[in-house]
Amino acid sequence: MPDKILKELTLKIWRQKNAKAKGGFETYKIRDISGGTSFLEMLDILNEQLVSENKEPVAFDHDCREGICGMCSLFINGRAHGPDDEVTTCQLHLRRFKDGETITIEPRSSGAFPVIKDLIVDRKAFEKIQQAGGYVSVTTGGVPDGNAIPVPSEKAEEAMDAAACIGCGACVATCKNSSAMLFVAAKVSQLALLPQGKIEAARRARAMVAKMDELGFGNCTNTGACESECPKKISIEHIARLNREYLKAKLQE
């Protein structure tokens, strides 16, 4: 069945030339667009329009457009990844909007995620947290057979729930404290649940939390906002597991 056509949408988009420049909102119109168009395809169409007017297009991060790379990162009408649940910005479609609606599009910036240009932010802080300990310390080769250590399927499933994190940063952007606890917890919890990662679980928790604090992310005050805005529905139960591992690490000190 063909999708409905939206006659007009008004877009208020954050424009900022570079990290140092002062930014502000610009208003654009999009006309006669199909509800089956994805949100980012709408931005592609807007950008074509801007180029035809010899204006600079809107810079935004995106890549896989299948909801898995975690590159897309917009705040749409005040919500990370927009009004739909369990989708990333790239999977959001215009049929979720009303004809004539005004849509506000902002970068997901925070102290730890500064704006690079327009809607693009710098998420290198996430890299540094992962580098601090988000792995199992094995080198290539010399590992046992894949079936040498059975893993209860419910543990593997729970680890997979946590491992589904795409590192988009919606949790940080949504948290009133700009905490990265859900992001850190997803990795700590995934690896703590599996026998392969359990050995280093406490040390990993300590290292990743220390790095998160050092980088200026805020504290977790258990509001649960991160979980509700997470496109992959990572549960805050993983934060509880992180806290347990962290406590163990502290007791070992």
Add this chain to the structure above:
Amino acid sequence: MNKLDAKIPEGALAEKWANHKAHIGVVSPANKRKLDIIVVGTGLAGGSAAASLAELGYNVLSFCYQDSPRRAHSIAAQGGINAAKNYQNDNDSIYRLFYETIKGGDYRAREANVYRLAEVSGAIIDQCVAQGVPFARDYGGLLDNRSFGGALVSRTFYARGQTGQQLLLGCYGALNRQVKNGNVKVYSRHEVLDVVVIDGKARGVIARDLVTGKIERFGAHAVVLATGGYGNVFFLSTNAMGCNVSAAWQAYKRGAFFGNPCFVQIHPTCIPVHGDQQSKLTLMSESLRNDGRVWVPKKKEDAEKLQAGTISTNDIPDEDRDFYLERRYPAFGNLVPRDVASRAAKERCDAGFGVNNTGKAVFLDFKYAIQRLGEETIRKRYGNLFQMYEKITDVNPYREPMMIYPAIHYSMGGLWVDYNLMTTIPGLYAIGECNFSDHGANRLGASALMQGLADGYFILPYTIGDYLAKEIQTPKINTASPEFNEAEQRVNDRLRALGEIKGTKSPDHFHKLLGRVMWDHVGMARDAKGLEQASRMIQELKQEFYRDLRVTGDLSAMNNELEKAARVADFFELAELMTRDAIERAESCGGHFRLESVTGEGEAKRDDDRYRHVSAWEYKGDDNAPELHQEPLVYENIQIAQRSYK
């Protein structure tokens, strides 16, 4: 003299790799510290190679255009990874995986490479498990398997519908560990735009910092390209938006031969195109064909009514449904290889039996599996894929069948490499999808992840040592040399030229037009006339591009339009080579289907007498035709036959 030496080791097939490893050079730990290696790309091949080389003690410089190595497009692979573990006791073996891969590739891949791939496949699973990859497990806690197209056994390991993501995050962890240890420096948001060759050897790259717009030089004792495939030459594909051929293409222009450029894979199960303003196609995992049945209406009038929207799918009784894959290929049914399934879908749609308002779609129906297994089992197997489908199409696949259509997905062609994965430029390696080596004319499902990780974890770290053992006396590469000056100048000139056209049309405008020409004439079905026509159209479009391109914004700052323009410029040249290669190969094989070469039953017909070889193209300058070299394919261990899945 033939310039192609594949360097395939002597000896029996099963002993080649072991013998080769035993006799190649090894660099001592003290010397590894003095050697720099550039790895371009951070997907499964590049990420695993960068991590493994750093673990060995080399200094690794790792590049990606995304903001993090974790976002490389391997992340989007859904269904699984093959390995000849025989955990299911279903008579799998290294030989069987080897054989099915060669056959699946329609006898256009190199025996020794494919055997080695099958040989190391088991170790990949062990490695990933040790890294904490949460593979699916059965109730006893052991690893679970599923079936994939083109295979008679269950050897595919998976992590829900996110296998690529989980494998990539495993290798991202290994990479991060090496960053922490100081052995890897990651250059994210950097695009490699040229390869620097000094005295015939690869010695570095020129890259653009995508944030600052600055052109930078990087030297190294060896360069590894792991830049993925070139499916985006078609504009609409399942590749990520940023996937491009630029680094590989510039390597070709510096002297690396390009192997089998016309071999691209068209994946049968993608969400159909919905309109003319679409930017991207979404894949639905092949694993869905395990439980979904593919069909179109038997009666043309039913198809027409469905297209017009006057009846609904559930109005068509089972006896009026044509399960055409089961009908045509009773042995493999819905699990025939991708090229076969894609062509069969096109055949039905071209004959007027397609569905959707466009007539360009077929059904993938889970009704029967839900009846057999229950909705909960289906949800457990494919829940996230069903959710994704519903979000994109607004149709609930638990209630109504999915609609799918083939789309460009993977490139089997790529830079020509020898057994050591080295290109024809000494010191320049190509791994993963970027090379041409293991999949012949058609890749089997769940084999891309296997190849990427095999190359990066277990093959390149050995073979590169053989080259670098002779480089231990070479000091740090001086990036102030004339060759680096010249390469940087070339990149600057190229980008400035694009900026100075100051025409009226965006890079995307030209990219879409190019993609249309490629899809129509160099896509699922090709013939000499269409290809010749494509060749002319590409020329005209390319001239138009250089006359009327508009690149807005500042060239020496972050500029997405400039990035796109540079990629499209390279896609134009690649498109010419793909078309030339497709014209030259006047046989059908795998994904390359020439209408002039079919069997009486409409299946692809190879011409082994004339085309049992790899076509490797050598660049001869912008104004000259490239030169074709042929690497004959020798089959000593399997009987080659006309491929049949009936």
